[in-house]
Amino acid sequence: MMGGACSRKRDQQVNEDSGNRGIYGRYCKSGSSKWLGNSISRLAVDNKQGKTKCPSLMELCIYKIREDIDKYSSFSMLPRDISQQIFNELVYSQCLTEVSLGAFRDCALQDLDLGEYPGLEDSWMDVISSQELSLLSVDLSGSDVTDSGLIHLKNCTNLQAMNFNYSDQISDHGLEHISGLSNLATLSFRRNNQITAQGLSVLSGLVNLLKLDLERCPGIHGGLVHLKGLTKLESLNIKCCNCITDADMKPLSGLTNLKELQISSSKVSDYGVTFLKGLHKLSLLNMEGCPITAACLDCLAGLTNLETLNLDSCRIDDEGLVNLTGLQRLRCLELSDTEVGSNGLRHLAGLTSLVSINLSFTVVTDSGLKKLAGLASLTSLNLDARQITDAGLASLTSLTGLMHLDLFGARITDSGTNYLKNFKNLRSLEICGGGLTDAGVKNIKDLSSLTVLNLSQNNNLTDKTLELISGLTQLVSLNVSNSRITTAGLQHLRSLKNLKSLNLDSCKVTAYDIEKLQSTDLPNLVSFRPE
Template sequence: MGGACSRKRDQQVNEDSVLRGVSGRYCKSGSSKWLANSFSRPAVDSKQGRGKCPSLMELCIYKIREDIDKYNTFSMLPRDISQQIFNELVYSQCLTEVSLETFRDCALQDLDLGNYPGLKDSWMDVISSQGSSLLSVDLSGSDVTDSGLILLKNCTNLQSLNFNYCEQISDHGLEHIGGLSNLTTLSFRRNNTITAEGMSAFSHLVNLVKLDLERCPGIHGGLVHLKGLTKLESLNIQCCNCITDSDMKPLSGLTSLKELQISCSKVEDYGISFLKGLYKLALLNMAGCPVTAACLESLSALTALLYLNLTRCNLTDDGCEKFSGLRSLKILNLGFNEITDACLVHLKGLTNLESLNLDTCRIGDEGLINLTGLQRLRCLELSDTEVGNNGLRHLSGLVNLESINLSFTVVTDSGLRKLSGLSSLKSLNLDIRQITDTGLAALTSLTELTHLDLFGARITDSGTIHLRNFKNLQSLEICGGGLTDAGVKNIRDLSSLTVLNLSQNNLTEKSLEIISGLTQLVSLNVSNSRITSAGLKHLKPLKNLKSLYLESCKVTANDIKKLQATDLPNLENFRPE
């Protein structure tokens, strides 16, 4: 958020989350990913006196955390209590190698230590002491090596292991987990040292249901060792550019497969032909693979297919008639391909479609007439296409639409009137320079909107009065418009806002005073404005704020750090930094 108003991304297909198509980035140093643990923490804020009243057990656990140095062992406690104490120490980042020793022989079941700072081989002795009780271990982002994995061999009931981003684990480490035959989930994302030879250890994991080898560049030829894993339902080998057609052949017998991700590999049409017998396959991600529309003939045999990602492939209109056979599809991503309106003719019969992505395709107004029968469509991506005002009339009957992206199209104010009847619309992206106050006025009937992106639109103070209608807005971006402090007054009552981007407008610290009542804000961007450090005092009530962007303002990193230390304890990301 922030930066230049022309923000069309050269989107990559490194999709950590395939359903959202969002790029993932891992940063080992200073990572806060460990906060997103699966266990829950009570909603209590002792400093502010807010949230539900903690239970007696919770208060005891908080006290133990504060006095953790006074304890030698928790092995005499019931397992569920020891587990809660362990989780609290991890959540609050109070667990150390010394305090970990108190959990020796506690028979814990779940050790969620993903990206926890300082985790290394010397911790593994206590971890392995949980013995046959241990069911799940997340060591992602740690400095654990092959030697550390030796100790896990006695934890024979382990069902889930996560070694994502563990850069010091190699084929030798795989040998030590080959005997854990109860494993159902195994993940080794972003590992440069695992090879096809080392994958032979996987052949013994006969109960494996989910295997993740994303960004493992040395596994070409190793999928042959998966042939006997008949329970395997999910396989992720995306962003492994070593994978070719020959690697697909061993998968042909894995008839339990429901999810297969091979994006950014070298698999072509021939390799896809080996998937014909995977009748349970529901999700297939081939984004960035050098396939053509010819692969659709093989895919038409996959009667259970619900999700298909063909973003950035070599698709043209030639051969696209085979799309008509994929009648079960609910989600179809065709973005960044050389397809035109002629291709859309063959999507008419896909009446189960709920999401369609045509980003940066050569689609125009007349092609959209082929979508009028897709009454279940909820999400439509038309960014960077040739769609204009006339094409929007074909969408007026799609009453279940909840999200439309029209950024970088040739739509203008007059075209937006055709969307006024889409009462279910919750997300609307209008990153279009031609949109003005008049266009915003045409949208006032869309009272269910929760996300409105007007990045780069020419919205002025007069236009913001129409924002008062959108009481449910959670995310609002008006970047590079003509706003002043006067226009911001019309935002002050949008109490549901969690994300607000008003960068590149003519704002002063008065705007910060106006929005100080938006206490649900998690992210605020007012970069490239006339705000000074004197205005930061108005942000004190925003206790939920995690991201704050004040680039190119008269504010220094030290100014923000002082505010963070005294009043914004949840602030994690800020600029300048």
């Protein structure tokens, strides 16, 4: 999120309620299963921009079928790949109804992605289950399907992936109906208040499970013991389950194939972390917000395959970072909102594989940033902290590969922006500490790769700023809220044809002004403030 107050706390890994549904996403058997909907949407965009694109014969046929869907009673005689594409298009365009779904009975469809589809309930399940052994993946997230509806899936024994996120009408009884689906590799019940530790006993028979997502399931404490036999499990997400304690970590100690473990916002402490010492295949460990201290980090020293480590909002200080020196494969490190300071950064100097570091809301000062100067692989750096100034930015000029630089609350002035000239590859930049004027923006105008620019809270910026950045034609998102920009300055945005998001809150600009600009010059603008 961009704009708002001068300091903000952001979860950079997962926005749980956004379109990005976490590390698993929605299962897709092949990259081709959603091509049709995307191609038609691209066609619409092309037409809107005045381009001409000749659709394929298949596109035209399927689009026509969608328009006349009420005329068809069955697609079972069509080749499976054709009926799958018709189904995908109906879902994409939200033209699928319970009646039209009936035409897909016995069509041997493989992938039914109906996540958050309106009106989906138990009465749809008979047709869904008629795909039987052909059905490989089904997403019923956010639906009104109940425990009774899951009975229909018992004969779909080749199912490999099932997604029931945000489906709070499914309880332990519903889990019983999927106990025989031993081919399942991916299972997700994110944000479910009905599933309990007892219900998880059903999972013990799913011996081929590779990915399990139980994020925001508050009743599962004590149930992880039923995972002990799932030795193939590679990914487990139990983040935001504040019922999880140290005792729940013990059953995980034998899951030696685990590569991804998310336990953020749980009650796991230093003692619980000791049970992770033997999980040598871990490449991702998310402990954000857990009550752990620097003392537990010695347990991580042997996890040499770690590539992503999230210690955001943990009780970590400089002392514990010495245990990270052996993690030579570490690529992403989150230390936001910890007590890490300049002295601790010396332990990171040898982690030359690092591509992303978040030091926002830490006590790191300008002098400490000199210790990062040798991390040539860095592409993303978050320094949202008030004590960072121009001097700190000067220490980083050797990091010419930076693509994302967050100085949201840092005290950067016009003078400091001179150092930005070293970062020719920047794609996103945030400087919102209030110290910029139009003179400083002159050093930003030549960063031609920028797609995201946030200069909010700099209340001395004027229309001249918009004139200066008018050459940044790759911009997709622009935030210059809380400034002195007026309606007269909007003319300089006409060249930013790729702009999708524009924030001019608390400026002398109205929604009508922006809408007028959108209609005449910014065809891709879909989000703007004021609105």
